[in-house]
Amino acid sequence: MSLSPDFHPFRQDDALMNAIGVAERAETEAGVVLRIVANRIAANPLGIMHGGMLSTISDVGMYEAAKLSCFADCVTLAQEMKFLRAGCLETPIDVVCTVVKPGRSIAFTAAELWQSGKLIATSTGQYLKLPTSAS
Template identity: 40%
Template structure:
C-alpha cells in the first residue's frame, strides 16, 4: 500500500545524475516506512509505442530501492540483484509514485521491495538485494 502521497514533503532528488535527468524530474520524500519517489517522466522515457519504457522504470526502481537500502543498512550500498515485474503499461502523461521499503536488513545485506503507482493503480513491482559497502 502506498503512503498518503498528498501529505508528503517532496524535495528534488540528485540533480547530478545524468540518466535520471533524461528520464524526467525526480523528487523524493521519506516516510516512517521507507522512501517515495515522485517522477514526472520526460518524452525521452518513452518506448516504441509511446508508453513508459521498461528500462526507464527499472532504473527508477533501482534508485528507489537503493535509497531504502541505504537507510536500512545505515550506509552506502551496492545493488547485487534486481527483479522487476511489469503489471500494466505506464503513461508519460501522469506522475509515477514509487514506494520502496526494507523487508529485512542485516549487518551487510538488505532486501527491499518497491511498487510503482500511477493514477492510484499498481503498474509494477520490484525487489532488490543490496550489499553494504565497507
C-alpha cells in the same frame, strides 16, 4: 495507496534520473518514495514508459531506501521486476520503496510503482552495504 509525504527535489548527481524526467524524493516511516514525471526520453517505440526506465527508477528508489536503512552506500546485487500495466509519460509515478530485511551486509528491498492510483509494477532487490572508508 494513501501517502502524504513531504517531497523535495531529488539529488542532482544522478544524470540518468535527471534525463528521464523531473524527480522528487520523500522519506516516510516505511522507507523512501520517489516521484517522477517522465519525459519523452523514457518512451519505448509504442509511446509508453519503457520497461527499462521503470526498472531504473525502482532500482534507484530501492537503493535510496537501502542506503537510508544501512547508513552507508550500497550497490545492487540483484533486482526482479514485474510489470502489471503500461506506464504513461508526463503523469507522476510514485515509487514506494521499503527495506523488507536490513541484514548486516545485505538489505532486502521491495518497491511498488503507482500511477494515477493504480499499481503498474512491483520490484524486489538486494543491496550490498559498502564498507565505510577509513579517514
